Amino acid sequence: MKKQISCRQARREMQNVLDRSDPISPLDREDQTRFLPGDVQAHLAQCPACRDFLHSLGTFAAVLRGQLDQSLEGYPDPDFSAVLQESTGQAAQIPSQHAQRSRANSSVFQRLRNWLFAPAGKTAAVYRWAGVSVIVAVLASFIGVRIYLVSRTKQVIQDQIDRVVELVYQEPLLPGIESALIRTRPTISDYMNDLNRSVDFWLEDADSEPYLN
Amino acid sequence: MRKPRETNVADSESLPETPPSEDHILIRRFLRSGDARTFQELVERHLPSIRRLLYTLFNGQREEMEDAEQEIILSLFQGLKNFQFRSSFRTYFYRLARNRGIDCLRRKRSRERTLARIKLGLWNTEPAGPEQQVLRREEIETLLGVFQSLPSKDRQLILMKDVDGFAIEQIAEVLEVPAGTVKSRLHRAREKLLRAARRGR
Numbered sequence: 001m002k003k004q005i006s007c008r009q010a011r012r013e014m015q016n017v018l019d020r021s022d023p024i025s026p027l028d029r030e031d032q033t034r035f036l037p038g039d040v041q042a043h044l045a046q047c048p049a050c051r052d053f054l055h056s057l058g059t060f061a062a063v064l065r066g067q068l069d070q071s072l073e074g075y076p077d078p079d080f081s082a083v084l085q086e087s088t089g090q091a092a093q094i095p096s097q098h099a100q101r102s103r104a105n106s107s108v109f110q111r112l113r114n115w116l117f118a119p120a121g122k123t124a125a126v127y128r129w130a131g132v133s134v135i136v137a138v139l140a141s142f143i144g145v146r147i148y149l150v151s152r153t154k155q156v157i158q159d160q161i162d163r164v165v166e167l168v169y170q171e172p173l174l175p176g177i178e179s180a181l182i183r184t185r186p187t188i189s190d191y192m193n194d195l196n197r198s199v200d201f202w203l204e205d206a207d208s209e210p211y212l213n
Numbered sequence: 214m215r216k217p218r219e220t221n222v223a224d225s226e227s228l229p230e231t232p233p234s235e236d237h238i239l240i241r242r243f244l245r246s247g248d249a250r251t252f253q254e255l256v257e258r259h260l261p262s263i264r265r266l267l268y269t270l271f272n273g274q275r276e277e278m279e280d281a282e283q284e285i286i287l288s289l290f291q292g293l294k295n296f297q298f299r300s301s302f303r304t305y306f307y308r309l310a311r312n313r314g315i316d317c318l319r320r321k322r323s324r325e326r327t328l329a330r331i332k333l334g335l336w337n338t339e340p341a342g343p344e345q346q347v348l349r350r351e352e353i354e355t356l357l358g359v360f361q362s363l364p365s366k367d368r369q370l371i372l373m374k375d376v377d378g379f380a381i382e383q384i385a386e387v388l389e390v391p392a393g394t395v396k397s398r399l400h401r402a403r404e405k406l407l408r409a410a411r412r413g414r
Contacts, residue, residue: 015400019374019381056407060356061375067357068265068376071273075264080253083287 010043010050014057236302244294252293256286259303262377263310269368270314272361281317285310301383308387311369359409367402374399 005013017035036044044051116128236255243251263285267278289309296305360368373379373387381399385392 011404012400015403019396019399052411053407056410057403060407060410061371063356064360064371065265065376067355068268069261071357072261072264072268075275076279078256078260078282078286080249080256080286083283083290084249086287087290 005039005043007043007047007050010040010047011053013037013040014050014054018057237298240293240296240298240302252290255302256289259306262303263306265372265376266307266310266369267314269361269372270311270318270365277317277321281314284317285313288313300386304379304383304386307373307379311387356410360406362409363402363406366398367405370395370399370402371406375403 014036044054116132236258239251239255239258242248243255264278264282267281271277271281289306292309296302360371363371369388370384373384374381379387381392381395384399385395388395
């Protein structure tokens with residue numbers, strides 16, 4: 001007796017057979033039932049929905065293809081001459097753009113070189129070199145001064161911050177509590193830093209003193 | 214169980230692979246001589262399946278399809294010198310067409326989004342009128358209409374396997390996914406299509 005399979009398994013198996021059957025014309029697809037395994041055939045004998053699925057599976061591709069081709073009827077031929085024209089145009093354009101850019105770059109360098117180094121047959125202009133040296137020196141000193149000023153300003157700001165902190169901590173935070181800078185009593189953080197002290201000792205202190213600072 | 218392997222030559226376009234040597238001969242000839250007619254011949258051999266792909270990608274919008282087709286052919290013309298003769302030209306061309314087509318589609322969508330943003334402040338969008346609804350219903354009644362209502366990836370799979378007769382491995386190569394994934398996605402896509410077609414009937 002053949003084992004029972006579900007619709008899902010049967011459909012999967014039908015599709016597997018169809019996928020294995022390439023290359024096959026869509027016209028022959030419906031005829032693939034004879035290659036189905038026995039359990040699928042047994043399932044098909046009892047299941048009209050799967051028979052319908054198999055029939056659709058066998059016929060839909062040809063129908064779809066026909067409808068697709070019908071929709072594409074009257075579609076114009078590709079313009080090969082335009083493709084060729086565009087392609088050769090692009091090919092010609094790329095080197096010319098490149099040449100233009102390199103020409104522009106080279107002309108700037110050429111002018112600068114001719115300005116500093118005399119072209120062949122002429123002597124180099126000393127005053128130009130002197131001018132360039134002065135410009136370089138001014139730029140270097142300007143940058144140096146800026147660097148010095150930055151470190152100077154940083155120091156001034158740091159001093160001001162230190163002063164503000166000192167002023168803040170000189171005053172007590174709440175009435176009856178010592179300020180951080182002049183305190184004489186231990187705080188919770190002091191106990192946390194000194195773990196060798198016993199908890200009892202800390203609790204003893206905690207009863208008498210508000211460790212809020 | 215015997216595996217069916219016979220081919221039907223009556224429907225030449227559905228052959229999963231045109232003889233590779235013929236394509237390769239044409240490519241070599243074109244690369245040697247740069248002859249435009251050879252290139253044209255090579256393209257025309259595969260044009261029907263490329264057009265079906267474009268129809269699927271662009272939902273039959275002719276103007277967009279024409280632009281994409283032109284771009285694909287130009288791209289092929291310029292890139293054919295890089296073709297490695299190791300793989301089949303059909304798969305190579307199909308993959309190129311798909312990638313270029315998707316590029317065009319992305320550009321088109323971004324254009325449409327921009328236009329929609331511009332229009333948003335000018336016109337109110339109204340729901341489709343009864344005529345448009347009737348048209349849509351008629352479209353759905355055809356298998357092609359149902360097919361076009363599927364997600365793009367499902368459409369491509371069905372097109373490649375069932376309409377254009379690509380082998381699972383070739384589809385995997387074009388889509389750059391494992392063959393097992395192609396198979397399971399294809400099965401789901403077919404079931405979706407047939408279920409939707411039944412509902413439409």
